[in-house]
Amino acid sequence: MNRVFFVAERIPSSNQESNKPLLNERLRKLASGLEASARVEGFTKNGFVKVGIEGADSEILGELIKRRLGIAPENASELEVDDNLKAYVIGIDQRDQSVEVEIGPASLNLRSEIIRQALAAQLCDGRTVPIDRIAQAYCLQEGVPVLVRITHIDRDRRHLEAWISDDQVARFENWRRQRFHRIIAVGTVQERLREAIRTCRVERDVIDVEELAFTANSLVCKLGTEAPGIIAKIGRHIGDTRLHAFLPERLDELRAGLG
Numbered sequence: 001m002n003r004v005f006f007v008a009e010r011i012p013s014s015n016q017e018s019n020k021p022l023l024n025e026r027l028r029k030l031a032s033g034l035e036a037s038a039r040v041e042g043f044t045k046n047g048f049v050k051v052g053i054e055g056a057d058s059e060i061l062g063e064l065i066k067r068r069l070g071i072a073p074e075n076a077s078e079l080e081v082d083d084n085l086k087a088y089v090i091g092i093d094q095r096d097q098s099v100e101v102e103i104g105p106a107s108l109n110l111r112s113e114i115i116r117q118a119l120a121a122q123l124c125d126g127r128t129v130p131i132d133r134i135a136q137a138y139c140l141q142e143g144v145p146v147l148v149r150i151t152h153i154d155r156d157r158r159h160l161e162a163w164i165s166d167d168q169v170a171r172f173e174n175w176r177r178q179r180f181h182r183i184i185a186v187g188t189v190q191e192r193l194r195e196a197i198r199t200c201r202v203e204r205d206v207i208d209v210e211e212l213a214f215t216a217n218s219l220v221c222k223l224g225t226e227a228p229g230i231i232a233k234i235g236r237h238i239g240d241t242r243l244h245a246f247l248p249e250r251l252d253e254l255r256a257g258l259g
Helices: 012-029 058-069 105-109 116-123 130-139 166-178 190-199 227-237 248-256
Strands: 003-010 036-044 048-054 084-093 098-102 109-116 144-154 161-162 182-186 205-215 216-221 242-247
Touching: 003 058, 003 084, 003 205, 012 058, 036 058, 036 242, 048 058, 098 105, 098 130, 109 116, 116 130, 116 161, 116 166, 130 248, 144 166, 161 166, 161 205, 182 227, 190 205, 190 216, 190 227, 216 227, 227 242
Parallel strands: 109 161
Antiparallel strands: 003 048, 036 048, 084 098, 084 144, 098 109, 144 161, 182 216, 182 242, 205 216
16 A cells, blocks of 8 residues: 655755655654555655655554654645644744744645734733744744644635644743753754764763754753853854754743843
8 A cells, every 4th residue: 555645844945855865764764663664755845745655554654654753734624623733933924923834735825823912821921022032932933843733724815823732832831940951953953963062072061952853953951051152162063054042041031021
């Protein structure tokens, strides 16, 4: 049985060919022990990965890929209110005061956004905070993955609204309580980040690298180590990778209405 679908991994166009072998290797590992194989068959215009599966165990492998990587909807007809999806930030709309996201190939014909009121209610204790300040504090920047829950779909207007999912809210709160500075790195794979950490000799300052998506990771700084200082050291060693500082104290200020 052959099957083709899109996974919830969004790869920048400049990195697609270089990352294709690495993606195929990950798919090969997921298929280990199964009578099935999976391979990258291409990328959509907005960077989502097209995967083909074949073999007797293709249904099992497809379900495994869905659980590990997530599925990106191809058409708006596949979407329902309350669906939980992995989305990717594509920008900030200052006029509408919203964070614009893409959820898959469906986003080529569907504008998707998280409005400021939703973010304020979920992340700022209901306080009125400008969208750019929320986006900076929570690193909701271009290419950063974020888990969302669909709250409204207007297929006639090709418009979708979402809130941050409960799992994503819990992740942000966990990061805040841990008090570690973090660096959200977008545009390269985890192996390259670890190499830059070794090259700059900051292994003692960066205690972990957590994968958020294939080319998006969270670097966890040692307690007391400031993220901006680490960014200054490793930035020049990882090319055009974008680095964003996640600082728990910024979240505290938002909630307290300071700044």
